[in-house]
Amino acid sequence: MATSFDAPVTVVKSPSKLAHVVLRTNNLQSMVRYYQDFLGAQVIYENEMLAFLSYDEEHHRIALIQAPGTQAKSPTTCGLEHIAxxxxxxxxxxxxYRQRKQKGIMPLWPVNHxxxxxxxxxxxxxxxxxxQVDNFKNADQATEFMKSKAFAENPIGVDFDPEEYIKRLQDGENEEVLTKRAEIGPRGLPDHMK
Structure with a gap:
């Protein structure tokens, strides 16, 4: 079936997937090593100003570019908050988490959103x-939760201890029990986001 490129639209055609993220850096070698360790990624291509890394079927998921004059990131300016x-x-x-910890990569914030x-x-x-791991069996259930009173009251989440969760899993506790968010009432932004 042919589509008209000129037909009026209310919604733009969505992409089929998110392909990659490119990060500008002034610290190329440290960033390459970090993402190799963090993602278990392979360097697909690298030179003195670019690196392309992948951990799956995509030819690159993370690209790093070191451009002259790049300044250090300011945490209080507009821009990308995080990659998930x-x-x-x-x-x-x-x-x-444990494997990263062995490599000296420590978490900033464990939270059940x-x-x-x-x-x-x-x-x-x-x-x-x-x-992250999804806490619901499908996107419809997650969306339903995000429309709930509990989520409206606390869209940030509840902190947890990964070591405690590992012990509870090792003791045979079900993942569904651990991923069900406890309700603590209203909560503001965590300190690292202020």
Whole structure:
């Protein structure tokens, strides 16, 4: 079926997926090493000003560019807040947390947002990275939760201790129990976002 390129529209055609993120840096080698370790990524191409990394079927998921005159990131200016990467299970999220910890990569903020259980990190340039697992079986259930009174009262979430979650998983507790968000009432932004 042919489509008309000139037909009036109310909604633009959405892309099929998010392909990659490009980060500008003044610290190329440290950033390359960090993302290799953080994502278990391979460097697909690298020279003195560019690096392309991938950890899956895409030819590159993260690109790094070192341009002359690049200044250090200011955390209080407009721009990208974070990049998020999903895992298939809480077990895998916590396994990657422990593996990163072995490499000296420590989390910034573990939080159960409700729709996701997430662990945030900060790269050498100060960019935030979220690693997450979906807490609901499908997007419709997550959307329903995001329309709830509980989410409206606290859209930020509830902090958790990854080490405690690992122990509880090892003791046989079900992932669904651990990923169900506790309700604590209203909550503002965490300190690292202010």
């Amino acid at each position: 990467f999903s895992f298939d299970s809480l077990h895998d999220l916590l396994l990657s 409700g729709p996701t259980t997430s662990i945030y990190y900060r790269d050498p340039d100060g960019n935030e990275i979220e690693t």
